[in-house]
Amino acid sequence: MGTHWTADDIPDQQGRVAVVTGANTGLGFETAKVLAGRGATVVLAVRDVDKGxxxxxxxxxxxAVQQLDLTSLDSVxxxxxxxxxxHPQIDLLINNAGVMYTPRQSTVDGFERQFGTxxxxxxxxxxxxxxxxLPVPGSRVVTVSSTGHRIRAAIHFDDLQWERSYSRAGAYGQSKLANLMxxxxxxxxxxxxxxPTLAAAAHPGVSNTELVRNSPALVRAPMDRLAPLVTQSAAMGALxxxxxxxxxxxxxxxYxxxxxxxxVRGYPRLVTSSPESYDLAVQQRLWAVSEDLTGVTFGV
Structure with missing residues (x-):
């Protein structure tokens, strides 16, 4: 392995099954394409099957393509x-799909859209x-977070769904902090x-993807102009x-x-998240609340 880790360093993935959410565009597309190219059987879990x-x-x-709408627990x-x-076994589950800076909207189940998705x-x-x-050697759950997890770095248990007041950036930050916790x-x-299963997290830095499409025009316009200077490609962001x-x-x-x-950009390395993300009591409280809201419990 050279100084910089690249897609060329990925071991052979023959015989492995990878499920990648949000894989029809951007980071998810690049992630899925590379895994398939290395021999994995890849499932694109996407909301829009035609785009998938x-x-x-x-x-x-x-x-293969699997319909999945993360804004609906029935769909999940x-x-x-x-x-x-x-698939009787899964080797990789990559929780990549996401929305960013959306207006105040609710999912089918009544959750704030960014937190819910x-x-x-x-x-x-x-x-x-x-x-x-769980039985598969080398199996992993990888969840994609963001440097945005540091925005208002807290889980707002007193108003998880931002019903009293709403901040696009604050709600996004809470959702990405939740990914890490x-x-x-x-x-x-x-x-x-x-x-053998392990859980890890990643973030893409500032990558040139469609994720900012929900940003207000006043934010999006300068971001579009500055993108070539401050962002990296989706292929680099997927590394x-x-x-x-x-x-x-x-x-x-x-992480x-x-x-x-x-x-912001560069070849992937081990990084650290915000101090708040390592709060064990908050992690466990968030887990309990998430089980209650989704009705899903884990076998571990």
Whole structure:
């Protein structure tokens, strides 16, 4: 392995099954394409099946499409049941899909959209599929967070759904902090259960994707102009996720991001998250609340 970890360092993925949420575009597309190119059977778990089919057609290898709408727990349960029938085991579950800076909207189940999509939908999906990963050597759950987890770095238990007041950035930050806290608590439970499954997290730095499409125009316009100067490609942004998912040296509970200044861009390396993200009591409280809201409990 050279100084910089790249997609060329990914071991052969023949015989492995990888489920990637939000894989029809951006980071998810790049992640899925590389895994398929390394021999994995890849499932693109996407809300829009037509877009998923078009994305699959641009990939080489064994690629399938699974409908999944993370804003609906019914859809999550249906998708999990269909995945269970199609795949008796899963090696990689990559919780990549996300929304950012949306207006105040609710999911089908009444959750604030960013928290409901980015955290609760993935929490439920993981819980419903976890037993397919637990017996598999080298299996991993990788959840994609963001440097945005430091925005108002707190889980607002007194108003989780932002019903009293709403901040696009604050709600996004809470959802991405929840992604990390979920990863850390899941890893603690997996470690107690015993090998082989581990949980890890990653973030893409500032990557040039469609994620900012919901930002206000006053924010989006300057971001579009500055993008070539301050962002990296989606292919580079996917490398931390790919490393967390495939590097044999990865340990449970680790967090990977770009190695450049302020973790904005660069080749993937081990990074640390905010002090708040490591609060054990808050992690466990968030877990209990997430089980209650989704009705999904874990076998670990």
């Amino acid at each position: 089919e078009r994305a699959a057609a641009r990939m080489a290898g064994a690629v 349960r249906t998708a999990a049941a269909q995945l269970r029938r199609a 980015n955290h609760l939908g993935h929490f439920a999906l993981t819980g419903l599929l976890l037993d397919l990963l 979920f990863t850390y608590e899941l890893q603690r439970r997996l470690a107690a259960h015993g090998p 931390p996720t790919l490393r967390a998912a495939t590097d044999p040296s990865v340990l449970g509970g680790q 990977y991001g770009p190695g450049g200044r302020r973790e």
